[in-house]
Amino acid sequence: MPLLPCLRKKKSPMPLGRSVFQKHNPPVQQNYQALLEKCLKSKCLFTDENFPAHISSIGTGALLKRLPAKLQWKRPHDLHSTPVFYAANRKQLDLCQGLVGNCWFLAALEALTFHQDILAAVVPQNQSFDRKYAGIFHFRFWHFGKWVDVVVDDLLPVNEAGELVFVSSVYKNVFWGALLEKAYAKLYGSYEDLQIGRVSEALVDFTGGVNVTIKLAAAPPDLWDIMTRATYSRSLMGCQTHLGTTKVLKNGLVAGHAYTVIGIRKVTCRYGPENLVRLRNPWGKIEWKGDWSDSSYKWELLSPKEKILLRKKKEDGEFWMSLQDFKVHFVDLIICKLTPDLMSQEDGKKWMYSLKSGRWVKGSTAGGSRGFRSDTFWMNPQYCLKVLPAEDSRKSLGSCKVLVSLIQKHSSKHRNRAHHHFIGFSLYKVQSNFQESNKKLPPAFFTRHRPVNNHQLFEDEREVSLDFHLEPGVYVIVPCTLEPHKESEFILRVFSRKHVLWEMGGNPSFTLSKEIVDRYEGKIWEDFFAKHFEQNPEINAVQLQRILNNVSWRNFQSFHLRFSLDACQGILALLDLNATGTLSIQEFRVLWKRLLFYLEVFQKRDTSRSGRLDLVELHAAVQETGISLSNEVCNLMAIRYGSLDLQISFESFVCFMLRVEIMGEAFRNLTQDGKGIYLRESEWMMMTLYS
Incomplete structure (x- = not known):
C-alpha cells in the first residue's frame, strides 16, 4: 500500500458510524442599506438581534474566564467625544490585539494595508460616526466562493474603565478595527471562534485569492525569486513561527505566532549582497533581536544612504532579518495570490x-x-x-x-x-x-x-x-x-x-428514451458537435443558431424546426452562468440534453402533429417533465411565449421550460428557508435583465 503523506494532525480521527450529512450553514444576509435607511427614518440606533450585545456573542469556553469582572457594551460615542471610523492618513494599521488570540487575523489584515483598493472592498470607506450615522456598519468577506456582506451594530465590549476588551487602535478615537473584528466574529459564530486560526485562512477571506504554503525547512532554491515576484504581483504574504513552551523567545520572536511579510530588499554589504526580509509583529511591539534587528551591528556594513533608508530604531513591531534566518526561525511562508501567475514568468497575462x-x-x-x-x-x-x-x-x-x-x-x-x-x-x-x-x-x-x-x-x-x-x-x-x-x-x-x-457522471433531472440516446447522443455528438467545439471552445448566439439549425432533426419529427436569433440569445443568456456572452462545451452539453428531452416530451403531447401545443397540451407537457406549475402560471407563459391564439411552438416551449428550470434552481440555491430570497439591486438586475 502506498504511503499516505500528511503534514500534521490536529485532531484524532472521529470513529466511523452512522451519520447524517450536514450542509454548510451560510451566514444570514441582512440588507445594510435598507436597515440604515429604516434607522435614520425612525431616528433610532441599530441593534443587531443576530449578533447581540450579550455574552453569547463572545463565546462559551475559556475566553469567558479572561473577561473583566464588569463587562459592558458601549458605542464609540460613549467612549470618545470625537470617534472616527477610519483614519485614511495612517499608513499602518496601528491596531492592538485584545484578549482574543487572533494574531493570525491581524497579521492578514496588516498585509491588506499595502493594497488600499482591496482594503476598501473589505472595509467600505463611506461609513462614519457623523454623516448618516445610525449605529450600523458593514464589512465584506469572501466566504466559501461568495462575497458576503456582514452587518453589525457598534456596541463594543469594554471594561469598567471604558477600554475596549478586544481589538483596539493606538489612536483611541479610531474604531474601524474593533468593528471589523466584530463582523468577522459574527461571520464565524463568536469572538471565541477567532481564538485559533491560520493567517492563510484570513488572507483568503479578505481577498478570495488562492494560498500557496511553502515549508521553509524544505524551501525551493528559488525562494527569493518567488518572494520577489509575489512582492511585484499584488500577492499578500504571511508567516508563522515554530511552536514553543516559552511565549517570547530570547531572540525576540514570539513562539507559535503569526507575522506579516511587509517587504523584501537586496542590500550590498562590504562582503557582498544580502537578501533581507521585512516583517511586522501584529502586536505592534516585541521585535527580533538578531542580525539586522534595529540595534544590530550589521547596519554598519551598508552605505550611509541604505542605512538611513532602511533602518528604523523604533519599537513598533517592524524589523528586518536575513533570508537565511527567516528560513530557520519560521515554519511556513504563506503567499496569497490575487492572480495565479506568481510562479510563472508570464506576469500580467489573462487567466x-x-x-x-x-x-x-x-x-x-x-x-x-x-x-x-x-x-x-x-x-x-x-x-x-x-x-x-x-x-x-x-x-x-x-x-x-x-x-x-x-x-x-x-x-x-x-x-x-x-x-x-x-x-x-x-x-x-x-x-x-x-x-x-x-x-x-x-x-x-x-x-x-x-x-x-x-x-x-x-x-x-x-x-x-x-x-x-x-x-x-x-x-x-x-x-x-x-x-x-x-x-x-x-x-x-x-x-x-x-x-x-x-x-463527470452528473445525473440530469430528466431521462432520455433509449431511441433518442442511440440516435442523438452518439452519432451527432461525435461527428458534428465535437468537431465544432475543437475549433471553437466557446460559441456565441449566432454560432449557437447555426449549430441548432444545421442539425438534421427530420428523422425525429414531422414539422419544420428553426431557431431564431432572438431565441438563441435568450437561451444563451439563461445558460451563460459566468456572463461572458458565450457557451462553453459543457454548458452546451447541458443544453443539448435538455433539447432532446424537451423534443421527446413535445412530440408526445403534440397529438395533432401540428408542431404546436395548445393550452391543454402545454399543461400536460409541463407535467410530463416532472415540474409542478399552477394553471395560472402556465396560462401566463402561454400569453408570454405563445402566438395570438395561445399556441406554443417548440422553440417557445424550449425557452419557456429552460426559464422554469433555471429560475427554479436559482431560487433553491438562494433561499435560506425555502420561502423567500434576498437579492441586492445589482443581482436583481442581473437575474431579470440577463436571463
Missing part, C-alpha cells in the same frame, strides 16, 4: 477561473483516498479538465500553468467547533476522446494509472492547493478525503490561461 461546488456523502461520493481504500476511490466526485493552449502564448505548444485549489466547508455555525478532514486531490491524464462519454472513470482505471501528482498531500486544513505545468489535453481531478465515509461540502477552483471544467 481563466472556474469554481465547482461538490460534496462527499457517506455511501455515495465519500470514497476516501486511493492509498487508504483503493476499491472505493473511484466513487469520489470526478471533474474533467480540458487544458487548452493560450492563443497569445509563445509557448502554446508547451506546458500550461494550472493552479488547482480545494477548500472544505465546515457545517458548524461556529468555526472552532468544526472538524477539518484530511483533504487532497489527484490529477490524472486521460485520452482526449474520454470527454465524449462524460462517464466517471471506472475502478479499473485507477489500478492501471498513476496520478500526475505522484506525491499526494493530505492536510487537515481548510484549503489545499497545487501548481501544475500541464501539456494541453484532457485531465480528471478527483478531490477526496484521506479516509472514506468522511462527509463534507467542498469547493474546487481551477486557474489557468485557458481551460474548460465540468463534473
Whole structure:
C-alpha cells in the first residue's frame, strides 16, 4: 500500500458510524442599506438581534474566564467625544490585539494595508460616526466562493474603565478595527471562534485569492525569486513561527505566532549582497533581536544612504532579518495570490477561473483516498479538465500553468467547533476522446494509472492547493478525503490561461428514451458537435443558431424546426452562468440534453402533429417533465411565449421550460428557508435583465 503523506494532525480521527450529512450553514444576509435607511427614518440606533450585545456573542469556553469582572457594551460615542471610523492618513494599521488570540487575523489584515483598493472592498470607506450615522456598519468577506456582506451594530465590549476588551487602535478615537473584528466574529459564530486560526485562512477571506504554503525547512532554491515576484504581483504574504513552551523567545520572536511579510530588499554589504526580509509583529511591539534587528551591528556594513533608508530604531513591531534566518526561525511562508501567475514568468497575462461546488456523502461520493481504500476511490466526485493552449502564448505548444485549489466547508455555525478532514486531490491524464462519454472513470482505471501528482498531500486544513505545468489535453481531478465515509461540502477552483471544467457522471433531472440516446447522443455528438467545439471552445448566439439549425432533426419529427436569433440569445443568456456572452462545451452539453428531452416530451403531447401545443397540451407537457406549475402560471407563459391564439411552438416551449428550470434552481440555491430570497439591486438586475 502506498504511503499516505500528511503534514500534521490536529485532531484524532472521529470513529466511523452512522451519520447524517450536514450542509454548510451560510451566514444570514441582512440588507445594510435598507436597515440604515429604516434607522435614520425612525431616528433610532441599530441593534443587531443576530449578533447581540450579550455574552453569547463572545463565546462559551475559556475566553469567558479572561473577561473583566464588569463587562459592558458601549458605542464609540460613549467612549470618545470625537470617534472616527477610519483614519485614511495612517499608513499602518496601528491596531492592538485584545484578549482574543487572533494574531493570525491581524497579521492578514496588516498585509491588506499595502493594497488600499482591496482594503476598501473589505472595509467600505463611506461609513462614519457623523454623516448618516445610525449605529450600523458593514464589512465584506469572501466566504466559501461568495462575497458576503456582514452587518453589525457598534456596541463594543469594554471594561469598567471604558477600554475596549478586544481589538483596539493606538489612536483611541479610531474604531474601524474593533468593528471589523466584530463582523468577522459574527461571520464565524463568536469572538471565541477567532481564538485559533491560520493567517492563510484570513488572507483568503479578505481577498478570495488562492494560498500557496511553502515549508521553509524544505524551501525551493528559488525562494527569493518567488518572494520577489509575489512582492511585484499584488500577492499578500504571511508567516508563522515554530511552536514553543516559552511565549517570547530570547531572540525576540514570539513562539507559535503569526507575522506579516511587509517587504523584501537586496542590500550590498562590504562582503557582498544580502537578501533581507521585512516583517511586522501584529502586536505592534516585541521585535527580533538578531542580525539586522534595529540595534544590530550589521547596519554598519551598508552605505550611509541604505542605512538611513532602511533602518528604523523604533519599537513598533517592524524589523528586518536575513533570508537565511527567516528560513530557520519560521515554519511556513504563506503567499496569497490575487492572480495565479506568481510562479510563472508570464506576469500580467489573462487567466481563466472556474469554481465547482461538490460534496462527499457517506455511501455515495465519500470514497476516501486511493492509498487508504483503493476499491472505493473511484466513487469520489470526478471533474474533467480540458487544458487548452493560450492563443497569445509563445509557448502554446508547451506546458500550461494550472493552479488547482480545494477548500472544505465546515457545517458548524461556529468555526472552532468544526472538524477539518484530511483533504487532497489527484490529477490524472486521460485520452482526449474520454470527454465524449462524460462517464466517471471506472475502478479499473485507477489500478492501471498513476496520478500526475505522484506525491499526494493530505492536510487537515481548510484549503489545499497545487501548481501544475500541464501539456494541453484532457485531465480528471478527483478531490477526496484521506479516509472514506468522511462527509463534507467542498469547493474546487481551477486557474489557468485557458481551460474548460465540468463534473463527470452528473445525473440530469430528466431521462432520455433509449431511441433518442442511440440516435442523438452518439452519432451527432461525435461527428458534428465535437468537431465544432475543437475549433471553437466557446460559441456565441449566432454560432449557437447555426449549430441548432444545421442539425438534421427530420428523422425525429414531422414539422419544420428553426431557431431564431432572438431565441438563441435568450437561451444563451439563461445558460451563460459566468456572463461572458458565450457557451462553453459543457454548458452546451447541458443544453443539448435538455433539447432532446424537451423534443421527446413535445412530440408526445403534440397529438395533432401540428408542431404546436395548445393550452391543454402545454399543461400536460409541463407535467410530463416532472415540474409542478399552477394553471395560472402556465396560462401566463402561454400569453408570454405563445402566438395570438395561445399556441406554443417548440422553440417557445424550449425557452419557456429552460426559464422554469433555471429560475427554479436559482431560487433553491438562494433561499435560506425555502420561502423567500434576498437579492441586492445589482443581482436583481442581473437575474431579470440577463436571463
